[in-house]
Amino acid sequence: MKLLEERIKKDGRILPGNIVKVDSFLNHQLDIKFLEELGREIYEHFKDRKINKILTIEASGIALATLASQNFGGVPVIFAKKEKHKNIGTDLYTAEVKSYTSSKEYRVAVSKKYLDKNDRILIIDDFLAEGQALRGLINIAKQADAEICGLSVAVEKGFQKGGDKLREEGYDLLSLAIIDSINKGEIIFRDAN
Amino acid sequence: MKLLEERIKKDGRILPGNIVKVDSFLNHQLDIKFLEELGREIYEHFKDRKINKILTIEASGIALATLASQNFGGVPVIFAKKEKHKNIGTDLYTAEVKSYTSSKEYRVAVSKKYLDKNDRILIIDDFLAEGQALRGLINIAKQADAEICGLSVAVEKGFQKGGDKLREEGYDLLSLAIIDSINKGEIIFRDAN
Numbered sequence: 001m002k003l004l005e006e007r008i009k010k011d012g013r014i015l016p017g018n019i020v021k022v023d024s025f026l027n028h029q030l031d032i033k034f035l036e037e038l039g040r041e042i043y044e045h046f047k048d049r050k051i052n053k054i055l056t057i058e059a060s061g062i063a064l065a066t067l068a069s070q071n072f073g074g075v076p077v078i079f080a081k082k083e084k085h086k087n088i089g090t091d092l093y094t095a096e097v098k099s100y101t102s103s104k105e106y107r108v109a110v111s112k113k114y115l116d117k118n119d120r121i122l123i124i125d126d127f128l129a130e131g132q133a134l135r136g137l138i139n140i141a142k143q144a145d146a147e148i149c150g151l152s153v154a155v156e157k158g159f160q161k162g163g164d165k166l167r168e169e170g171y172d173l174l175s176l177a178i179i180d181s182i183n184k185g186e187i188i189f190r191d192a193n
Numbered sequence: 194m195k196l197l198e199e200r201i202k203k204d205g206r207i208l209p210g211n212i213v214k215v216d217s218f219l220n221h222q223l224d225i226k227f228l229e230e231l232g233r234e235i236y237e238h239f240k241d242r243k244i245n246k247i248l249t250i251e252a253s254g255i256a257l258a259t260l261a262s263q264n265f266g267g268v269p270v271i272f273a274k275k276e277k278h279k280n281i282g283t284d285l286y287t288a289e290v291k292s293y294t295s296s297k298e299y300r301v302a303v304s305k306k307y308l309d310k311n312d313r314i315l316i317i318d319d320f321l322a323e324g325q326a327l328r329g330l331i332n333i334a335k336q337a338d339a340e341i342c343g344l345s346v347a348v349e350k351g352f353q354k355g356g357d358k359l360r361e362e363g364y365d366l367l368s369l370a371i372i373d374s375i376n377k378g379e380i381i382f383r384d385a386n
Contacts, residue, residue: 021282028274029307032259033267058252059272066225066256074226079252081221089214114222 001041001176004154005189007034008177018157018182026154027060027126035067038176042124042152043071045174049149051075051122053115055141057097057108057133058082060126064154068124078115080108080137093143097136108136110144117145128153128175131162138171150174158190194234194369197347198382200227201370211350211375219347220253220319228260231369235317235345236264238367242342244268244315246308248334250290250301250326251275253319257347261317271308273301273330286336290329301329303337310338321346321368324355331364343367351383 013021025031042064051072056065057080065077083106092109099106115121123137134151141148148171156163156175159182166173178190206214218224235257244265249258250273258270276299285302292299308314316330327344334341341364349356349368352375359366371383 023304024306028271028304030255030259030262030270030272031267032262032270035259036263036267059255059274062223062252062255063259063270066223066228066259069223069225070229074224074229077223077225077256078221079223081252111216111221113217 001038003034003037004177008155008179009187012187014182014185014187018159020155020157020179020182020187022155026064030063032063032067035064036070038064038154039067039069039071041176042068042122042174046122046150046152046172047072049122050120051149053078053119053121053146054124055080055110055115055121055137056124057137061124064126065124068122068152072122076114078110080110080140082106082108093140095136095139095143098130098132108133108140110140112144115141115144115146119144119146120149121146122149123151125153126155128156128163128173129160131166134162134166152176155179194231196227196230197370201348201372202380205380207375207378207380211352213348213350213372213375213380215348219257223256225256225260228257229263231257231347232260232262232264234369235261235315235367239315239343239345239365240265242315243313244342246271246312246314246339247317248273248303248308248314248330249317250330254317257319258317261315261345265315269307271303273303273333275299275301286333288329288332288336291323291325301326301333303333305337308334308337308339312337312339313342314339315342316344318346319348321349321356321366322353324359327355327359345369348372 091112150172152174156178158178158180180190181188284305287302343365345367349371351371351373373383374381
């Protein structure tokens with residue numbers, strides 16, 4: 001998606017460890033009008049898949065999932081919670097996730113009340129690097145016997161291969177921008193989009 | 194707001210410790226169409242205050258803040274991050290927050306890049322009990338010398354007095370539903386709305 005690639009070139013910053021910082025519009029400060037555009041693009045790709053729920057993960061996936069949902073007629077968004085909140089209950093689907101940026105492992109949980117075998121879900125997150133967060137959500141969706149109709153992220157770091165592995169496994173993964181390499185501070189995008 | 198009170202009566206559940214669980218529509222599964230209504234109500238109250246940014250806190254405030262923003266012409270939403278993320282940077286406003294539901298203290302942070310003295314902000318969260326999260330955000334806004342034009346939450350637990358103290362201090366606090374007491378499992382709302 002040209003719009004996102006241009007925005008990353010303009011506002012993204014590269015930190016040591018090839019961390020791409022896009023917190024001016026995607027995951028700390030949120031540019032709502034811009035995220036609306038991303039949500040529409042996600043809808044265009046998945047609009048025929050009879051999506052009835054969107055699954056995401058706190059915190060940075062929530063805004064994009066919310067704005068995408070509006071295009072799907074306002075289907076419910078469920079966000080997986082990190083760690084065990086005192087009041088999320090006990091009847092949970094859980095999965096372990098290893099975070100690339102913090103190097104920590106954490107548990108994500110979704111109440112069993114909100115996902116089941118009748119659901120046709122779209123999984124959304126802001127970032128995809130090694131794919132651990134998406135795999136945690138896939139794991140949860142599978143526990144619920146829900147149909148995973150697709151996966152979508154704003155930014156995929158293609159050089160970490162998490163996205164390619166998911167595609168090889170047959171998932172319909174839409175990444176709105178794929179960073180294939182970072183060369184002396186310049187971000188190179190994959191053509192596939 | 195009648196709509197929210199009715200929804201809480203219908204779908205809310207009360208857990209030991211007078212924790213009111215509204216995770217079927219507000220803070221785990223998100224009813225997007227419904228939250229849009231709440232966002233419009235927030236706009237109606239604050240529309241003349243020249244709000245140019247919305248400040249919230251991860252994770253449960255993000256969806257409501259996002260949908261409220263759309264009414265204010267899509268002003269940027271900044272969500273304060275809990276704990277120190279590896280890649281949020283070092284140039285931060287921070288505040289300590291004690292969570293009522295988890296009894297833990299945690300630190301919230303906002304990058305200094307995204308708030309300054311020219312900002313007229315509205316602070317939004319899902320829940321208000323003792324007011325610790327809102328006070329953390331107020332603290333951050335004050336560090337930035339931003340003008341705090343108002344505070345809004347979906348649900349205030351009036352019997353915990355956090356909201357009343359903020360009103361006494363002069364803040365324009367809009368709570369879309371105020372639970373004044375819980376009596377044998379019945380939720381009693383305050384008339385003031």
